[in-house]
Structure formats: C-alpha cells, structure tokens
Amino acid sequence: DAGVIQSPRHEVTEMGQEVTLRCKPISGHNSLFWYRQTMMRGLELLIYFNNNVPIDDSGMPEDRFSAKMPNASFSTLKIQPSEPRDSAVYFCASSLKVSGKMYNEQFFGPGTRLTVL
Amino acid sequence: AQSVTQLGSHVSVSEGALVLLRCNYSSSVPPYLFWYVQYPNQGLQLLLKYTSAATLVKGINGFEAEFKKSETSFHLTKPSAHMSDAAEYFCAVTRGGGGNKLTFGTGTQLKVEL
Numbered sequence: 001d002a003g004v005i006q007s008p009r010h011e012v013t014e015m016g017q018e019v020t021l022r023c024k025p026i027s028g029h030n031s032l033f034w035y036r037q038t039m040m041r042g043l044e045l046l047i048y049f050n051n052n053v054p055i056d057d058s059g060m061p062e063d064r065f066s067a068k069m070p071n072a073s074f075s076t077l078k079i080q081p082s083e084p085r086d087s088a089v090y091f092c093a094s095s096l097k098v099s100g101k102m103y104n105e106q107f108f109g110p111g112t113r114l115t116v117l
Numbered sequence: 118a119q120s121v122t123q124l125g126s127h128v129s130v131s132e133g134a135l136v137l138l139r140c141n142y143s144s145s146v147p148p149y150l151f152w153y154v155q156y157p158n159q160g161l162q163l164l165l166k167y168t169s170a171a172t173l174v175k176g177i178n179g180f181e182a183e184f185k186k187s188e189t190s191f192h193l194t195k196p197s198a199h200m201s202d203a204a205e206y207f208c209a210v211t212r213g214g215g216g217n218k219l220t221f222g223t224g225t226q227l228k229v230e231l
Contacts (some may be wrong), residue, residue, distance in 0.1 A: 004160070033219075042221060042222070042223045042224060043161075043207065043221040043224070044221075045218060045219065045220075048218065056218060091160055091161070093160075093161075103149045103166065103168050103211065105163055105166070106163075106219065108160030108161040108162070109160050110158070110159055110160050111158075111159075111160055
C-alpha cells in the first residue's frame with residue numbers, strides 16, 4: 001500500500017516567492033497533520049484536520065502560512081511570501097481516527113525539504 | 118499541557134552494547150507516550166507506544182520502553198545495538214482520552230560505532 005505521499009521532495013525558492021507543498025494521505029485516513037522540523041525548534045505541529053476540517057491551527061507561525069484540505073485525499077500547505085527563516089523540512093502525517101479508540105497512530109510522509117534563499 | 122524532555126541530544130554506543138535513550142514526561146492527565154525513529158532523509162516511523170496497558174512495551178527492531186509513573190519516565194532500551202540502529206529517536210506525548218495532537222521531544226541522535 002502507498003504511504004503518505006508528499007511533493008515536491010525538495011524545493012528551493014527565493015525570498016518573496018509563493019511556495020505550495022502537497023500531501024496525499026493514506027487512503028481511508030480521516031486525520032491529517034502538517035509538521036515542521038528545524039534544528040532550532042525541533043518538530044512542531046502546524047495544523048491538523050479531521051474529516052477535512054481544520055481542528056487546531058495554533059501552530060501556524062504567521063498569516064503567511066495557510067493550509068487547505070479540499071477533499072479527503074489531498075492537502076496543501078502554502079507560504080506566501082516565503083522568507084529564509086521558513087527553510088525547514090515539512091512533514092505531512094495521516095491517521096485513522098476511530099471513535100472510542102484512545103489513540104490512532106500517525107503515519108508520516110518522507111517530507112519536503114524547503115530552502116528559501 | 119503535556120511535554121517531554123529528552124536527555125542527551127547525541128548518544129554514542131558500540132555495536133553490541135546496550136542502548137539507553139532517556140525521556141521524561143510532564144502531563145497533568147494520564148499520558149500516552151511514544152517513541153519514533155527517523156532515518157536520514159525519511160519521515161518518522163513509530164517504534165512503540167504506551168497507552169495505559171502494560172508498563173513494559175515492546176516495539177519493533179528489538180526496542181522496548183518502560184513506563185515509570187513514579188519517575189515520570191519512558192526510557193527506550195535495546196540490549197544489543199546494531200549498526201542499522203543509527204538514527205534519530207523522538208519521544209512524544211499526547212493526552213489520554215482520545216487526543217490526537219502529539220508533542221515531540223527535541224530528539225536524540227544515536228550513533229553506533231564498530
């Protein structure tokens with residue numbers, strides 16, 4: 001079975017440009033998470049969705065960041081305009097949230113390495 | 118709020134030696150605790166999880182962890198390190214009762230030497 005798919009795997013852009021990261025969760029999963037990983041701050045949750053609805057976006061750093069999930073099989077994380085400090089690895093994860101089950105394992109994609117010059 | 122602290126950002130062991138990666142948690146409610154492994158240029162993979170059942174949890178690749186409430190710890194161990202264990206390991210916590218939001222520690226880079 002295909003795991004979580006992220007594209008692109010690497011992105012190099014210049015400051016001020018718009019960047020769009022894409023994620024396809026595991027088929028059938030109903031929760032989706034966006035994380036950012038940097039040396040300075042480690043792994044941070046940016047936002048997560050349940051059934052395509054954003055539940056918690058308290059980790060989104062600024063208004064320059066936005067995330068959408070138009071359907072169950074696709075999500076985007078957009079940065080506009082991008083800045084050098086946005087350089088990081090961005091991970092998408094998905095899980096199947098089951099009612100009554102205390103925890104549902106998150107499966108991570110391979111990440112997108114973003115470099116903003 | 119929940120948090121985890123990983124002691125030691127880098128740990129080096131000899132092949133065949135015991136691996137011990139430390140994690141202490143802070144939680145106002147019974148926590149669910151996890152260890153993830155990240156190999157170079159890959160995403161995170163779940164090693165094992167504690168969800169209030171047995172306090173000694175066995176995971177993949179010979180790893181195990183013990184939940185000790187009195188010490189607020191969830192240390193990861195493996196009796197004999199293998200070269201393929203070299204990776205970064207993350208401890209994570211979420212609140213019990215259905216919470217899905219993971220809070221990760223800062224990670225421990227494990228190096229295995231011949």
